[in-house]
Amino acid sequence: ILPLDGDPKQPPFQYILCAATSPAVKLHDESLTYLNQGQSYEIRMLDNRKLGDVPEISGKLVKSIIRVVFHDRRLQYTEHQQLEGWKWNRPGDRLLDLDIPLSVGVIDIRTNPGQLNAVEFLWDPAKRTSVFIQVHCISTEFTPRKHGGEKGVAFRVQVDTFKQNENGDYTDHLHSASCQIKVFKPKGADRKQKTDREKMEKRTPHEKEKYQPSYDTTILSEMRLEPIMEAAIEHEQKRSSKRTLPADCGDSLAKRGSCSPWPATTAAYGSESPAPTPTFTSAQPSTYSIPESDASSPNHQGEGISQGSGEQLHPSATIQEAQQWLLRHRFATYARLFANFSGADLLKLTREDLVQICGPADGIRLYNALKSRTIRPRLTIYVCQEQPRSAQLEMQPGAGHGDHSNGAVYVYHAIYLEEMAASEVTRKLASAFNVPLHQINQVYRQGPTGIHVLLSDQVVQNFQDESCFLFATVKGILCAWESA
Numbered sequence: 001i002l003p004l005d006g007d008p009k010q011p012p013f014q015y016i017l018c019a020a021t022s023p024a025v026k027l028h029d030e031s032l033t034y035l036n037q038g039q040s041y042e043i044r045m046l047d048n049r050k051l052g053d054v055p056e057i058s059g060k061l062v063k064s065i066i067r068v069v070f071h072d073r074r075l076q077y078t079e080h081q082q083l084e085g086w087k088w089n090r091p092g093d094r095l096l097d098l099d100i101p102l103s104v105g106v107i108d109i110r111t112n113p114g115q116l117n118a119v120e121f122l123w124d125p126a127k128r129t130s131v132f133i134q135v136h137c138i139s140t141e142f143t144p145r146k147h148g149g150e151k152g153v154a155f156r157v158q159v160d161t162f163k164q165n166e167n168g169d170y171t172d173h174l175h176s177a178s179c180q181i182k183v184f185k186p187k188g189a190d191r192k193q194k195t196d197r198e199k200m201e202k203r204t205p206h207e208k209e210k211y212q213p214s215y216d217t218t219i220l221s222e223m224r225l226e227p228i229m230e231a232a233i234e235h236e237q238k239r240s241s242k243r244t245l246p247a248d249c250g251d252s253l254a255k256r257g258s259c260s261p262w263p264a265t266t267a268a269y270g271s272e273s274p275a276p277t278p279t280f281t282s283a284q285p286s287t288y289s290i291p292e293s294d295a296s297s298p299n300h301q302g303e304g305i306s307q308g309s310g311e312q313l314h315p316s317a318t319i320q321e322a323q324q325w326l327l328r329h330r331f332a333t334y335a336r337l338f339a340n341f342s343g344a345d346l347l348k349l350t351r352e353d354l355v356q357i358c359g360p361a362d363g364i365r366l367y368n369a370l371k372s373r374t375i376r377p378r379l380t381i382y383v384c385q386e387q388p389r390s391a392q393l394e395m396q397p398g399a400g401h402g403d404h405s406n407g408a409v410y411v412y413h414a415i416y417l418e419e420m421a422a423s424e425v426t427r428k429l430a431s432a433f434n435v436p437l438h439q440i441n442q443v444y445r446q447g448p449t450g451i452h453v454l455l456s457d458q459v460v461q462n463f464q465d466e467s468c469f470l471f472a473t474v475k476g477i478l479c480a481w482e483s484a
Helices: 073-077 079-089 188-201 226-239 319-328 343-348 351-358 360-371 422-433 457-461
Strands: 013-017 032-036 040-047 062-070 096-098 106-112 115-123 129-135 155-164 170-184 221-224 379-385 413-417 443-446 452-454 467-474 478-483
Touching: 013 155, 013 170, 032 188, 040 155, 062 073, 062 079, 062 096, 062 129, 062 170, 073 079, 073 351, 079 115, 096 106, 096 115, 115 129, 129 155, 170 188, 319 343, 351 360, 379 422, 413 422, 422 443, 422 457
Parallel strands: 032 170, 379 467, 443 478
Antiparallel strands: 013 040, 040 129, 062 115, 062 155, 096 129, 106 115, 155 170, 170 221, 379 413, 443 452, 467 478
């Protein structure tokens, strides 16, 4: 979602929050407005159309949804989790309410018990319309630790407006706008505004030129949705899924923020059943049939017994494969949170993003799992099974090492050891040569004068790295090794 910088087309509506902007905001940063918890603030809903613009809504009602959402992108990723935590601590409360007695020109006001941060209503653009909102959450309720004096997080007040489609449902998007706010305990916003004003008065005239003046009202910045629509449609074609998280508009828009997609379902006026949202948001979180924890991804089957623990997530992984990867790597707690993430989506998250989303312990663990490289084994040995001459591969002209005097070349298996234990060698030998593990009685190494030395942990720990061995079975299902 991109701001309408340089767009010659005038937006159809304008929304004005009747609260003063902070004077301590630099010129090129987005305005910041302080609100008091629970206080009623007017938002004026203005028809901004020129003659002939959007004629299909003339004489008709439109629907607007007002929401309080997070400004920080990392908190937007965990909005559901954050709001569920707030709901647990504040049972029965809502984040956002309309002060209905003060509001003018609004019809059929609705709230959804499952969306504590949103209200919706119908209004006539041709008539004077003002809604008074009350924000009940405060910015410091969403800071990670509370030891006193934490800097509160910023929110956004966002307004999305829709017109009726051919079926009479209000799902055709017309306009979105938002502004950045911080919410304080009662009268805290007044004190903060006064503090900012006093700080600015102490600055030199030259320094003051770098800051925006404080305005009595806050104009919500218009946003356009077309780029996100195109991206989502393309994503739909490629992944057969719909993105429900805020779009990352890149670093150039970090200071301006971005609009969030509207709630997953909105009530259809004139009907009892919920109406679908526009096609570029998800109606419900996708659900998947997750296999047992020891199952392998379709792209990584049958690559040895340690494949499950060492498998990396690939950017090409689908949403379902990413879910399976999370479960296999003990991140089942976050499977729902990342329900719409493909492999590429997960791999784009930074370490700071994951710590913010999952907390320090799991965030660092998930980051390490996503970015992990193969751990170098402590010891590597090469083993070849003695075979009849007819089963050996004939050495090609110019072949390199590994050939013997009879003109044949042996094919070796690489055995990678992490534990440096005899049991590990036995287990990996059985896997490499398809010998039933329960049939292996003892494993020996052939020593001086042909003696059989029982393979123990100490013997394995004294192997030279990249040693080569011939492997043979002896009567009674004994395994003997002979140094090559």
